[in-house]
Amino acid sequence: MTERLVISRLGQRGDGIADTSDGPSFVPYALPGETVTVEPVAGHPDRRHLLAVDTASPERVVPVCKHFGICGGCALQHWALDRQLAWKRDLVIEALRSTGLDAPVAETLDAHGEGRRRATLHARRGAHDILEVGFAAPRAHHVVAIDECPILAPGLNGIINAAWAIAEVIAPARKPLDIQATTTENGLDIDVRGSGPLDMARRTALAAIANKHRLARITRHGELVIQRAPPTLKVGPATVTLPPGVFLQATATAEAVLAELVREGAGRARKIADLFCGVGPFALQLAEKARVTAADSDANAIAALKAAATNTGGLKPLEAAARDLFRRPFVASELKGFDAVVFDPPRQGAEAQARELARSTVPSIVAVSCDRMTFARDARILVDGGYRLKSVTPVDQFRYSPHIEIVGVFAKN
Template sequence: MQPAGQNELDVVIASLGHLGDGVAETDSGQYFVPFTLAGESVRIHPLTDGRAELLEILKPAASRVAAPCRHFGVCGGCNLQHIEATAYAEWKCRQVVAALTARGIECDVEPLVPAAPRSRRRAGLAATRTKKGVTIGYYMRASHTIMAAQECPLVVPEIENALEKLAFLVEPGLSRKGRASLAVTATQEGLDVAVSGGKEAPDGPLRAELAKRAASIDLARLTWESDILAERRAPTVMFSGLRVAPPPGAFLQATAEGEAVLVRLVLDGVGDAKRVVDLFAGCGTFTAALAKRSSVLAVEGEAKPLAALDRALRQQGPGLGLKPVECVTRDLFRRPVHASELLKTDAVIFDPPRAGAAAQCEMLAKSGVPTVVGVSCNPATFARDARTLIDGGYALTRVTPVDQFLWSPHIELVGIFRKE
């Protein structure tokens, strides 16, 4: 560390932290510096709580590249557009290894399955209304200010090209004091848009105007504060040949390509299992693929997504030649499936939210199910749950990271467990 100007330091970045910020080790302690890379010499302005502002890159790393988006550094959506692809993939894999190591788990982690730009089919946008019109985009980094997005190389073109249309859509439903959130999903039938934070309970004229605008930009569906205002076409997604119409706001994997990889890895892990339990089944990400060769018990805590899956199975399952699927609504956090309920089960899949599946894995650890496949978007909670399974007699035989959250610290993974 060397002194520079007043309130400035020249430092060397030792590593990348788990959130993607560079870490500088100094006599005064650690500083986390955004938009820097390991090995770089940089000039920083120390802030509070170990954070620092990057002032200048004195010596760039060989892995530094030009960011592909004009908004990078201002937009709060991406952390890591400035790192070369190979170094980026290695860093993401190290995050998985570090999470496992912290729980005393040794397992070979396979190379990262990469994500492509313009592949995300879901986007969370923010919108506000001013005297000049509607600003729609993302929140600026470390700010509550909404930045107008002119492009977004993360999302599919159907979403990127609709930004101006979406601003037009929500304009009459916004107050100048509030901010709205838009959950936008690209589906087989067009965009599915769910808005929250706008004017509540739109009256007759406003309701009619919003529906009219939804029709003019050819939305598949517009939902406003959980109320479906317009549905020109029921938006659907394909799960291994099964066409499902998810309810507004239902969870979907971020990219279709990443989902296909997850399905393949799950099927590889399950193998020739005849009876499979699909826990946290959602709308059926894995259910239809599993049902092509196994009978499936699909369990999900949210009633509406499971009802959408059940409806699709009843209508299309016989024509697709699927094996029997039973759908059960059950809160797996409060009432996990007990080991005694799994006596005739050959394999279990669990794909929980970021909080993981602590209670359910305690039950699985007590079971004799030969194969358990875990899908997770949080390496830390996956490692915690993996530790529970290992302590219960399972071996973690394979871990594959799958990138669906390009240029961010988030990572999906699939782990295969075998009962020893």
């Protein structure tokens, strides 16, 4: 049974919301002010499937990808970019207000740049053993086969063909195969997960694929299969050789924008702690002017950071150590003597570390986060501990999605 709804606002995941007598109804790909025709979604009484847009919003635009709405990688290609940026700023403001914080929030910085430099494609053999390689469908488990993706950076050109070739060699029958690709200076770095052990015939076939598609490296669950060239990236003054599957910011532009905001937030600090440092996108640039102590739970990332620092001239002393900051955060006594602390945790935030920072006397703190709710929680902890939230800057490196990066600068009262 179909029905007509008027969309009043957008939800936090980018779905249109219509207020009905039965409560809110969520309609993906609908915009505020639109009148739409929808049908129920089986098993989800509060969700609707969009059939037609009867009255379109003036903010509606033509999606940039032919797979939009079928592939689950993007949620907002139908909405004008300037409206997306403003909406994401509003989401950050709402998250802060939910914890009782009212801080100056800058306009959202667009950091899409050339596009995503990392992508994870999935491969699965479906009905009749037909291979599909692409991204997951919206809110579903099946794979949508794709032949192009316009949000990827030029450095990922060729990844789809390479992923198909890899999948044809090792794709299992049921469980999706994950093919993670990262752009590097020497070609694509590929880490394959879900394949199970590889026999010699498959390893030989993968080596041939690496040569044909000019891949820098192929690993399986971090284990080296073939390396044609070291997968390196320039980070500030340093060159970092990437560990397999290591975390990087989604776009190169975002990494540069975030690093600049971090440097500005740290000000004239001469001794800085960089916590959840990864391979050092902040540490290696901060070390141009300050002594840096860096820590992260990923031992391979720490090893890569140490090697990069050792091989880069002109840096101040940079110490790096593997440490689980969720279980062993830097306590207040360890933070004495630091002029500034930078922390950039995973999506779950850094509650334990924030509590120790709140007890400290560090003059300046710069918090970087990819989750607005955990950022707001950790910010509340710092403010309750005597810090003032001086500024908040949203950074959009996740174009067409509801995700947003945030940089907050705190000063001890």
